[in-house]
Amino acid sequence: xxxxxPEEEYASxxxxxxxxxxxxxxxxxxxxIDNTLxxxxxxxxxxxxxxxRRLHELGLATCLLSNNVKPRVLPFARAVQSDFVxxxxxxxxxxxxxxxxxxxxxxxxxxxxxxxIFTDILGANLAGIRHTAxxxxxxxxxxxxxxxxxxxxxxxxxxxxxxxxxxxxxxxxEQPEEKSGMEPEGTPARGTERRPAQEPEDTAAWExxxxxxDPPGQKPGGRP
Numbered sequence: 001x002x003x004x005x006p007e008e009e010y011a012s013x014x015x016x017x018x019x020x021x022x023x024x025x026x027x028x029x030x031x032x033i034d035n036t037l038x039x040x041x042x043x044x045x046x047x048x049x050x051x052x053r054r055l056h057e058l059g060l061a062t063c064l065l066s067n068n069v070k071p072r073v074l075p076f077a078r079a080v081q082s083d084f085v086x087x088x089x090x091x092x093x094x095x096x097x098x099x100x101x102x103x104x105x106x107x108x109x110x111x112x113x114x115x116x117i118f119t120d121i122l123g124a125n126l127a128g129i130r131h132t133a134x135x136x137x138x139x140x141x142x143x144x145x146x147x148x149x150x151x152x153x154x155x156x157x158x159x160x161x162x163x164x165x166x167x168x169x170x171x172x173x174e175q176p177e178e179k180s181g182m183e184p185e186g187t188p189a190r191g192t193e194r195r196p197a198q199e200p201e202d203t204a205a206w207e208x209x210x211x212x213x214d215p216p217g218q219k220p221g222g223r224p
């Protein structure tokens with residue numbers, strides 16, 4: 001399936017709830033390496049080693065999938081005690097399928113984790129992997145071809161976040177607020193508002209003002 005969208009987005013590969021994934025049916029995790037698990041070109045660090053140990057204790061199979069060459073990938077794989085596929089030619093789907101065969105998983109029981117849209121996520125989608133996680137890149141140092149790919153990634157990620165936000169709203173049964181400039185329901189139309197009743201004027205004062213004045217030379221009460 002051609003799609004640039006991941007299933008989920010996380011700040012880091014280390015923020016994913018792998019325990020929940022295991023309970024939900026995930027049996028293997030497929031990882032990109034550079035800027036997903038460590039900075040570009042860096043060896044496996046203690047955090048990565050602890051993560052893979054934790055995944056194996058959960059009973060999850062793991063495999064590294066990298067476009068890099070074997071001298072780069074093999075030492076990393078040995079350090080984290082994981083299977084690997086190098087020279088993967090991502091986003092072509094063939095090596096994704098090979099990695100799943102090595103783990104003994106299929107498209108429904110595999111989680112793919114990577115930091116790039118146009119290689120990692122697109123390739124996983126083309127391979128039919130249903131569960132994909134886009135993670136924030138760890139470092140800033142990258143090869144020039146990757147830097148150029150980051151530019152068109154930005155609108156894709158922005159679009160995904162908007163889509164995710166609306167999908168979550170629909171799930172929660174919320175309705176988007178209408179910004180039409182209309183008055184809230186129940187507000188009377190302008191010019192028809194009920195004004196508070198004025199206090200009645202003093203009756204005696206009103207009678208004195210409304211009573212006609214006596215003609216000149218006539219005594220009060222009508223007598224000349």
